[in-house]
Amino acid sequence: MPVKLGPSVKRVDRNTKKITIEHSYIKQTPKKELFELLNKGTTVPKVKQKIQNELVRRGVEIVWVAKNS
Secondary structure (H helix, E strand, O other): OOOEOOOOEEEEOOOOOOEEEEOOEHHHOOHHHHHHHHHOOOOOHHHHHHHHHHHHHOOOOOOOOOOOO
């Protein structure tokens, strides 16, 4: 199974009452958004590891820089 970034969402079309399920797979997420989530301080370590694994899979080199406070 593909790695998920967030929970699945059920969407209901109000006209037809048809239910569609949208999955948020990490492989569909743009690199820019992944880096924003990785640098955000509130991201859970489990999700950070998933993001790092996906960036390595894509061949992106992660360079850690100290934060200037």
